[in-house]
Amino acid sequence: DWTMAAYRETKVREIREQVGSGKVICGLSGGVDSSVAAILIHEAIGDQLTCVFVDHGLLRLNERAQVETLFRDHYNIPLVVVDAKRRFIEGLAGETDPEKKRKFIGGEFITVFEEEAARLGGADFLAQGTLYPDVIESVSFTGGPSVTIKSHHNVGGLPERMNMKLVEPLRELFKDEVRELGRELGLDDRFVGRHPFPGPGLAIRIPGEVTQERCDILRKADAIYLEEIRNAGLYDAIWQAFAVLLPVKTVGVMGDYRTYDSVCALRAVTSIDGMTADIYPFDAGFLSQVATRIINEVKGINRVVYDYTSKPPGTIEWE
């Protein structure tokens, strides 16, 4: 694409001018935005860039391994992976309030990131995959004058505290344009087309207390749901699809036994930019197949429901 090729060249030049011979550190989330930002910056300044991926234990199945493969094997970009799983799960123990969960994860993420940056001998610049809608939403999120609907992770906070200048090469772009830039940079379609994933990860898809066990249960259900969506050829028609593990147990029957296990909710929406969303109208046969698989294959879940709420009035994530 001519436009994106030109954008790429312009940004590479700008990044070189801005950074000079400085050191840049980039926080990877596993998502498309931070990955595209990192690849673009690496093209501009090579090994002056180091990427840091904090594994907070709230990732989707195999997510960390996918990022490691992509950066190390495919692009040869210096990558540090920090295993912070224990700190996050211990810090979340007993917490059920959505905003407190978000704030703890955001704060702890900054602490881990700062420690790692110090270990690397510091850096002059912090790179972020901030998009245009992030810039707008952090000013007034989801409408409503100056009402904070959700405290967003990964915008703000970090740069001031770390006393670093920001490199944000995607600040003028919308999500679809970032994907186009990703393709222009040779990222493969499976990665470029990935659904967005929130910074606080699975924690905001487990209403109530987040435990290791509940994370593991949710990861399995979520992976089955997404596998079925891919197999049905529906993945690219959907903005975001994921499972939510509810803090509610219901009675069921399996074979000759009574079960008493958790409810899993499935969410799938279409959207242009995440600001508004419509539910994805799966056919009933598809949903019942997913439900059957989840109940048969995931211990701890015995009931599956589908979320029919658009945004507004709902939000995409449940917390």
Ligand code: XMP
């Ligand atoms: P909501 O739930 O507010 O989500 O309708 C809109 C979009 O934003 C994603 N989201 C986040 N992304 N950090 C992120 O990077 C966050 O803290 C966060 N919270 C929500 C959500 O997945 C959806 O795509």
